[in-house]
Amino acid sequence: xxxxxAHKDPEGAEEEVKHGHAxxxxxxxxxxxxxxxTWASGTRLLEADLAARIGxxxxxxxxxxxxxxxxxxxxxxxxxxxRVRGWSEDEIASLFDLRLELESYAARxxxxxxxAAGIAELNTLCDQMEAIATEALDAPNLRDDLTAPNDAFHxxxxxxxxxxxxxxxxxxxxxxxxVLRTFRRYDADEIARxxxxxxxxxxxxxxxxxxxxxxxxxxxxxxxxxxxxxxxTGDAARGPNGPHGR
Amino acid sequence: xxxxxAHKDPEGAEEEVKHGHAxxxxxxxxxxxxxxxTWASGTRLLEADLAARIGxxxxxxxxxxxxxxxxxxxxxxxxxxxRVRGWSEDEIASLFDLRLELESYAARxxxxxxxAAGIAELNTLCDQMEAIATEALDAPNLRDDLTAPNDAFHxxxxxxxxxxxxxxxxxxxxxxxxVLRTFRRYDADEIARxxxxxxxxxxxxxxxxxxxxxxxxxxxxxxxxxxxxxxxTGDAARGPNGPHGR
DNA sequence: CGGGGCCATATTGTACACAATCCAGACAAA
DNA sequence: TTTGTCTGGATTGTGTACAATATGGCCCCG
Numbered sequence: 001x002x003x004x005x006a007h008k009d010p011e012g013a014e015e016e017v018k019h020g021h022a023x024x025x026x027x028x029x030x031x032x033x034x035x036x037x038t039w040a041s042g043t044r045l046l047e048a049d050l051a052a053r054i055g056x057x058x059x060x061x062x063x064x065x066x067x068x069x070x071x072x073x074x075x076x077x078x079x080x081x082x083r084v085r086g087w088s089e090d091e092i093a094s095l096f097d098l099r100l101e102l103e104s105y106a107a108r109x110x111x112x113x114x115x116a117a118g119i120a121e122l123n124t125l126c127d128q129m130e131a132i133a134t135e136a137l138d139a140p141n142l143r144d145d146l147t148a149p150n151d152a153f154h155x156x157x158x159x160x161x162x163x164x165x166x167x168x169x170x171x172x173x174x175x176x177x178x179v180l181r182t183f184r185r186y187d188a189d190e191i192a193r194x195x196x197x198x199x200x201x202x203x204x205x206x207x208x209x210x211x212x213x214x215x216x217x218x219x220x221x222x223x224x225x226x227x228x229x230x231x232x233t234g235d236a237a238r239g240p241n242g243p244h245g246r
Numbered sequence: 247x248x249x250x251x252a253h254k255d256p257e258g259a260e261e262e263v264k265h266g267h268a269x270x271x272x273x274x275x276x277x278x279x280x281x282x283x284t285w286a287s288g289t290r291l292l293e294a295d296l297a298a299r300i301g302x303x304x305x306x307x308x309x310x311x312x313x314x315x316x317x318x319x320x321x322x323x324x325x326x327x328x329r330v331r332g333w334s335e336d337e338i339a340s341l342f343d344l345r346l347e348l349e350s351y352a353a354r355x356x357x358x359x360x361x362a363a364g365i366a367e368l369n370t371l372c373d374q375m376e377a378i379a380t381e382a383l384d385a386p387n388l389r390d391d392l393t394a395p396n397d398a399f400h401x402x403x404x405x406x407x408x409x410x411x412x413x414x415x416x417x418x419x420x421x422x423x424x425v426l427r428t429f430r431r432y433d434a435d436e437i438a439r440x441x442x443x444x445x446x447x448x449x450x451x452x453x454x455x456x457x458x459x460x461x462x463x464x465x466x467x468x469x470x471x472x473x474x475x476x477x478x479t480g481d482a483a484r485g486p487n488g489p490h491g492r
Numbered sequence: 493c494g495g496g497g498c499c500a501t502a503t504t505g506t507a508c509a510c511a512a513t514c515c516a517g518a519c520a521a522a
Numbered sequence: 523t524t525t526g527t528c529t530g531g532a533t534t535g536t537g538t539a540c541a542a543t544a545t546g547g548c549c550c551c552g
Contacts, residue, residue, distance in 0.1 A: 021324070022506065047534070057507045059305075062534090063312065070316040078267075079513050079534055094409040105347050163340040169415060268536065293504070303537045304504090325504055325543050 023060035026050065030064055034073050034084065035177055041086030045074065071175055087178045096225040098173050102166065103154070103221060104214040107201060110160035111210035118160050122202040125153045129198065133191050143183040143191070150183070153198055157205070157217075182224055185231035193223060269306035272296065276310055280319050280330065281423055287332030291320065317421055333424045342471040344419050348412065349400070349467060350460040353447060356406035357456035364406050368448040371399045375444065379437050389429040389437070396429070399444055403463075406451070428470055431477035439469060 030050060033039065051061045065082045068074045074082040087095070110118075128149045136142040158167050173179075186194065197220040204213035276296060279285065297307045311328045314320045320328040333341070356364075374395045382388040404413050419425075432440065443466040450459035 044533095046532095048532095058534090059506055059508090063308075063505095066309065066312055067316075070313075080515090081534060091410055094411045097409060098411055098415065101347055101351050163343060164337055165340045165344055165419065169344065169418065172415065173411065290503095292502090294502095305536055305538090308504090309535095326545090327504060 022056035023063045026054050026056055026060045027064035027067055029054045030061075030068060031073070034068070035180060037177065039084045041084050043084045044080075045082045045084065047081065072172060073175070073177070087176065092178055092228070093225075095173050095176065095179065096221060096228075099170070100218055100221050102170050102173070103158075104217045106158045106161040106163075106166060106170070107205070107213035107217040108210035109163065110157050111205050111208050111213045113162050114157075114160040114205050118156060119202060119206045121156055122153060122198075122205070125149045125156070126195070126198050126202060129153070130195050133195055136191070137188055140184070143186065144181065146183045146191075147181065150194075150198075157201065160205070178228075182228060185227045190223065190227050194220065197223070268302035269309045272300050272302055272306045273310035273313055275300045276307075276314060277319070280314070281426060283423065285330045287330050289330045290326075291328045291330065293327065318418060319421070319423070333422065338424055338474070339471075341419050341422060341425065342467060342474075345416070346464055346467050348416050348419070349404075350463045352404045352407040352409075352412060352416070353451070353459035353463040354456035355409065356403050357451050357454050357459045359408050360403075360406040360451050364402060365448060365452045367402055368399060368444075368451070371395045371402070372441070372444050372448060375399070376441050379441055382437070383434055386430070389432065390427065392429045392437075393427065396440075396444075403447065403451070424474075428474060431473045436469065436473050440466065443469070 030045070039045070045065065047058045047061050047065070050065075051058045054061065065074060065076070069076045069082060073085060075085045076082050129146055132142065132145050132149070136146065155167075158170060183191070197216055200216045201213055201220070204210075204216055276291070285291070291311065293304045293307050293311065296311075297304045300307065311320060311322070315322045315328060319331060321331045322328050375392055378388065378391050378395070382392065401413075404416060429437070443462055446462045447459055447466070450456075450462055
């Protein structure tokens with residue numbers, strides 16, 4: 001499974017984190033903090049605080065917060081503001097369950113649509129991942145480098161599925177901080193298995209066999225879920241509202 | 247299929263369209279206009295215009311617009327603003343394809359989890375729909391009354407699936423104006439078939455047979471897609487950017 | 493007569509000030 | 523001790539002014 005560092009931000013603002021565009025800067029800064037686990041779940045994010053820290057006014061900060069709420073990073077209550085969202089065991093299970101459906105669907109469709117160039121790209125990404133994985137056996141801190149090519153691999157499969165609504169939908173269940181940085185939890189065997197899964201997915205797609213591709217993708221995601229559960233969520237607790245608070 | 251008048255708004259603001267809360271009023275007003283097809287696809291929505299018409303300032307209007315962008319009603323470009331989103335044939339097909347996956351998944355899971363009370367509710371809703379359908383045979387304009395119980399039926403199934411992330415995800419592919427008000431396109435036979443589907447889904451769930459329930463749900467949505475295609479999308483054209491413009 | 497660059501205008505983006513609302517703690521009464 | 527109320531401070535919600543940017547028409551040039 002795996003599926004870290006989500007691709008571009010799903011909505012507008014095409015990666016314009018330049019100097020101008022206070023809203024984009026605010027969004028990037030807050031998202032960065034969320035991905036770094038700067039704040040514990042349930043922590044209240046104060047607009048004025050963030051605005052001062054980032055160096056913009058409250059208005060673009062509000063825009064950024066609303067966006068992060070819609071992406072599932074934060075939860076919002078009227079007149080109270082935003083809190084860092086936590087994920088209960090149940091919700092994490094639900095999240096992986098949906099990934100199971102959506103990514104296997106993507107693989108099934110991709111098998112009927114991907115072309116030779118796409119297959120080649122997937123295998124190139126496999127080469128990269130395997131090279132990194134070999135080094136990472138000794139240096140566990142290198143494992144985060146796997147996330148970029150792994151993410152690219154999954155993204156290529158999703159693109160090949162040729163369903164324009166699918167990518168943002170999958171992003172909504174993979175952008176969660178809980179899912180990110182999953183490679184760290186993998187042991188050597190699990191990394192090897194993950195690499196094999198990628199190769200097998202590429203093979204199934206090359207063979208044009210959608211059911212095969214979907215089945216391997218399901219295995220891939222199941223394996224990731226097990227690894228995540230074993231390692232603990234790192235974030236099971238919630239705010240005062242309990243696991244499903246809103 | 248069908249699935250009109252999406253339930254509550256997916257995110258925060260629990261239906262507070264009261265007198266206060268300018269942002270909620272703005273959201274409700276604009277959404278209402280979108281559902282009424284007040285503006286053609288590609289129409290640019292001006293913040294100042296809307297603010298004046300609704301009687302609030304631009305700030306809450308901006309909030310409302312951002313929200314509608316995230317819900318797929320509008321598309322947004324930096325420094326340009328919001329346009330009414332159109333749906334190409336491809337996108338509508340993609341949309342139904344995802345509903346096929348998600349709602350059949352919901353039905354499959356619901357079969358293992360729904361209780362007797364839930365089944366009873368579903369059958370009650372079937373009763374209601376059949377009563378309305380009988381009258382609507384002569385008065386086609388009554389068909390819109392089917393949308394509320396139909397929506398409730400689907401919602402009950404989704405709730406029974408007990409995946410807290412599923413409902414907002416399905417909402418994102420059913421809130422689109424293209425999908426709403428689908429019953430109008432149905433002829434008498436199609437309405438009858440739809441009613442039969444509902445009864446059969448309830449039976450499959452009562453039998454605890456997830457595969458059966460999922461299969462009927464797929465049939466149900468396929469049928470809806472065919473009816474929609476036959477009737478035309480009512481909104482195939484797009485703005486100047488072509489069908490996938492952004 | 494057609495095409496490219498420039499400027500006026502319209503519209504969005506940002507900042508800030510004020511109003512509305514909520515929360516924590518103190519205090520009083522049972 | 524417990525509960526209810528009230529008040530002060532803090533935080534979000536809204537309105538408005540101004541800055542930044544894009545669009546469309548005009549003029550100039552080829």
